[in-house]
Every structure is written in C-alpha cells, then in structure tokens.
Amino acid sequence: MIELINVTKSYNGTNKAVDQLNLTVPNGEIFGFLGPNGAGKTTTIKMVTGIIRPDQGEITINGKNIATQPLEAKQQFGYVPDSPDQFLRLKGLEYINFMADMYQVPKDVRGQRILELASRFEMTSALGDPIQSYSHGMRQKIMIMGVLVHNPKVWILDEPLTGLDPKASFTLKEMMREHADSGRTVFFSTHVLEVAEKLCDRVAIINKGKILFCGTFKEMQQHFQSDHSLESLFLELTKHE
Numbered sequence: 001m002i003e004l005i006n007v008t009k010s011y012n013g014t015n016k017a018v019d020q021l022n023l024t025v026p027n028g029e030i031f032g033f034l035g036p037n038g039a040g041k042t043t044t045i046k047m048v049t050g051i052i053r054p055d056q057g058e059i060t061i062n063g064k065n066i067a068t069q070p071l072e073a074k075q076q077f078g079y080v081p082d083s084p085d086q087f088l089r090l091k092g093l094e095y096i097n098f099m100a101d102m103y104q105v106p107k108d109v110r111g112q113r114i115l116e117l118a119s120r121f122e123m124t125s126a127l128g129d130p131i132q133s134y135s136h137g138m139r140q141k142i143m144i145m146g147v148l149v150h151n152p153k154v155w156i157l158d159e160p161l162t163g164l165d166p167k168a169s170f171t172l173k174e175m176m177r178e179h180a181d182s183g184r185t186v187f188f189s190t191h192v193l194e195v196a197e198k199l200c201d202r203v204a205i206i207n208k209g210k211i212l213f214c215g216t217f218k219e220m221q222q223h224f225q226s227d228h229s230l231e232s233l234f235l236e237l238t239k240h241e
C-alpha cells in the first residue's frame with residue numbers, strides 16, 4: 001500500500017509540480033497514474049521512491065515513512081525508472097546480481113528467480129552481454145528483471161511499457177496482474193490509455209500537479225454520465241487545464 005498525504009513539490013519555489021496531492025494505492029490493485037506531459041507523474045514517483053524530497057507532506061509505503069524510515073520503506077518496493085539507460089557497462093547478469101546483492105537475496109533463491117525472469121522475458125541468451133549493447137526494449141527488460149529479483153511487495157513502474165515489444169509487453173502486464181491478484185501493489189504511470197483501461201483496477205488522472213479524478217473506469221463513466229472510452233474522457237478532462 002502506498003499513501004501520500006498533502007504532498008507538495010516545487011522545483012523553483014513558484015510553480016508547483018505537485019500540489020497538495022492525496023492518494024492511496026491499496027494492496028491487491030493495479031493502479032494507473034495518468035496525465036499529460038509535465039503533469040507531475042515522474043515528480044510524484046520520485047518523491048514516493050525517495051529520490052527527491054517533497055516540500056510538504058507525508059509518504060508511506062506499507063506503513064514505512066520514506067523520509068524518516070528510508071531503508072525500511074525502500075525494502076518494500078521495486079522501482080523501474082522511465083529511462084532504462086543505466087548500468088550500461090555491466091553485463092545483464094552482473095547488473096541483476098548487483099541488485100540481488102543490494103537487497104540481500106540469498107544465492108540459492110536468486111538463481112531460480114533469474115532463470116525464471118530471463119525465460120519469461122526471453123533474455124536468457126543476452127545475460128552475458130553488456131547492457132550497452134542491448135536495444136532499448138532489452139534495456140527496459142533487464143531493468144525490470146533487476147528490480148523484480150528481490151521480489152518486492154510494491155511495484156512502482158514509470159512508463160514501463162515504453163519500448164517493449166508485444167510479447168514482452170504482454171508478459172509484463174500478465175506479471176502485474178499476478179502480482180496484484182496475490183494481494184500486493186502495482187503502481188505505474190502510462191500514456192497508453194487503451195492499456196490503462198483494460199489493465200488497471202483504478203486510475204488517477206493528474207494535471208498541473210493536482211488530481212482531477214481518482215477511481216475505477218466505471219466510476220469515471222458514471223461521474224461523467226458517459227459511455228466513452230478512457231481516452232475520450234481523459235482528453236475531455238484535461239483539455240481546459
């Protein structure tokens with residue numbers, strides 16, 4: 001579970017990238033975080049993951065406060081950033097082992113997990129190659145594998161489907177569903193509204209740092225008395241903002 005209470009952040013002291021945000025992402029849900037470019041999604045995700053600090057407000061992950069209990073909070077989640085261009089000099093397997101070391105995954109457990117993840121993402125034969133030599137989608141897959149190797153309870157994914165081929169995208173969506181159905185939490189941002197409509201149990205739409213709507217797609221249709229798609233409702237909701 002992720003909880004944000006009155007979270008505010010401005011980068012230059014004037015414009016608020018995130019403005020008095022309140023959000024609860026319960027266990028057992030795939031939660032989609034949607035919004036136009038510059039809406040405040042990545043800023044929110046960076047605050048939740050402890051990369052940047054809010055000016056005001058409280059953030060907890062499974063009850064652990066990211067500001068006052070950073071280690072405990074960070075043990076709760078795995079975070080896939082929006083850019084997969086990291087650890088480029090490491091080989092795929094070196095990077096995953098590095099992540100497993102960081103999270104103290106026992107050697108006997110990690111071997112099986114790496115095999116399973118590599119097989120599901122069709123990366124087995126690439127594990128010995130440097131990440132530098134990977135395509136964008138392969139880099140995205142190795143980042144996801146590194147994050148999942150410690151089996152985090154809460155998944156936080158910033159635009160995770162960008163650059164993935166249809167098979168990898170299908171696999172990741174399937175894994176997100178399995179994770180939520182096992183009673184744990186998946187929080188992800190996306191611009192692909194067709195995916196969000198099909199995959200998410202609930203969505204929040206943010207613009208200019210403020211939540212415009214939070215709920216299920218059905219609730220959204222009821223709220224706007226419309227049977228339109230999520231895409232149409234999103235465009236309607238954000239057009240005057």
Ligand SMILES: Nc1ncnc2c1ncn2[C@@H]1O[C@H](COP(=O)(O)OP(=O)(O)OP(=O)(O)O)[C@@H](O)[C@H]1O
Pocket residue numbers: 011012017035036037038039040041042043044
């Ligand atoms: N490091 C920074 N310094 C100054 N302003 C920033 C910085 N990062 C983000 N911003 C500003 O904060 C606002 C929110 O940006 P953010 O990256 O959170 O949006 P986003 O919803 O993730 O957008 P996108 O969909 O384009 O990735 C924007 O106005 C952006 O210009």
